Amino acid sequence: MALRNTRAVLLMAAMMALAGCDTIGTPFPSLSGPSSSTYAGSQPPRLGSTYFEPSGVSAGSPTGTYVGQKVVGYRTELTQLQTAIRDQNTQLQTVRNKTIQDSQAYHENVAGMNARLQVGTTPGNPILMNRWEQAQAQLNTINDDIILMNQLAAQISTNSAMANYLLDTVRASFSLSGAVDEDHRQLRVLEDETQQTVVLIERLLNELSQDVARQQQYVSNEKQNLNTLALAIKNGQLYGTSFANRPILGSPQMAAMGYGAGLGAGAATLSPGVGGGQPLVMIRFDRGSVDYETALHEAVNNALIRMPGAGFQVVAVGPAVNAVGQPSNNTAQARLYAERVVRSLQGMGVDPNRVSLAATTSPTVQYPEVHVFVR
The missing domain is CATH 1.20.120 (Four Helix Bundle (Hemerythrin (Met), subunit A))
Known part of the structure; x- marks a missing residue:
């Protein structure tokens, strides 16, 4: 689904498998707008209130011993x-x-x-x-x-x-x-x-x-x-609190819930061992400035609400052929874009240990793309 003015595509088909449904739906909460809980931030912890006053020392008469x-x-x-x-x-x-x-x-x-x-x-x-x-x-x-x-x-x-x-x-x-x-x-x-x-x-x-x-x-x-x-x-847009402050829960059920399943229609075919399944976010860099961070934040936020222990694989996808139709393995520009996306994720508070970076080519893409997968 193309996001207006961003060309960052949120592919929700993978979420269908996560939700365990046979029909297309929206398993994650609505993206209609932030609630107060998403931007209130952590409140200061309550400090102790005890007043520590010693009881004093009793007087005593000298005994001379x-x-x-x-x-x-x-x-x-x-x-x-x-x-x-x-x-x-x-x-x-x-x-x-x-x-x-x-x-x-x-x-x-x-x-x-x-x-x-x-x-x-x-x-x-x-x-x-x-x-x-x-x-x-x-x-x-x-x-x-x-x-x-x-x-x-x-x-x-x-x-x-x-x-x-x-x-x-x-x-x-x-x-x-x-x-x-x-x-x-x-x-x-x-x-x-x-x-x-x-x-x-x-x-x-x-x-x-x-x-x-x-x-x-x-x-x-x-x-x-x-x-x-x-x-x-x-x-100029509200994101909320950092993802780093979310509780991290184990998610051994991820594979059983649909991730790593077959590719959906319209998704780029990736090399074995790279990505796999439907991307959570697909960003197409077909012009100089692509505003993708808002869409990325909302998608990652919804993914972490559903699966607090999720990690993310950022895949640079370069065209498999060059401008004249000859085979090309040049993914350098796509990788630079992917590194930018990784920095964005880290800026949002995603633990660097939960983000991996990979690169590949695809015959179905014309411009450098970055795909973000949940893993």
Whole structure:
């Protein structure tokens, strides 16, 4: 089916086999237009909200014994440790608030660009390009927030080691000679309070580590989305989130669902081992500028909705004869076009490991073509 103004042909006959139907249909969702879910992007992950406040250290009266002197020293160390935890908790709340504000500013910017693309705009709109650069800077700021979180986590890890060492030391002091009953009573109180501090630090460290992990994944996803957004701005059309952020599922059933079946009418005959089955997209480069990326994105999007684990083979198809009707194996120009299509797929977020490139000739084509197959 020829797409208006693009000459990029979406061949849906192969989808008939995928859908397991005997009649021609449209197994994939409609291409009528993007829904809000296709361009909303990933939302910022929810950060932890716990406020970590140590319970304090109980006072104790000096006993005048050697063990009593040890208890005084332990109490001082625990007080210093809890003071450090309070300071680090304050830093954590500050960086959390900053991260939330930075994320909100980033998403407001991206949402504005997506809204403008949804209603339509000119290709390469300079206003959107400037806003895209701003979004990239905003995402870098969020990444800087993650660095602050990692630095804070390293400090808390040091305090965690100190707290566990102090707890072991307090417990070992019960076996020291020369103690009175009051020394052991104060040691028990100190042991409980040190244990509570250890637990508090572990909870603080665990929650912060989860925040860091979620933020890192979020920034990684948004980098992919920005790449796709740049492609959308270049063409002046909304594409949605990057394919790289889709879940990857295994699809051992692909062969059984029709891929690799016989060629449909009108499709170029390819060499053995190249392509096979009906192309998902066929792009004919019969003029200098062919706008194929919108059609390619929609076709790949629908393929991944149906089969999240799908890969793609991009095949350069050159004419089998030259302009004077003589045999020709020259596929260089078609391969250059195919490499351009591969770069487009990668810009949309398709994992490079899920894309392969091949080249062949066909007696049925007059101009260089690029066929994209699902595999």
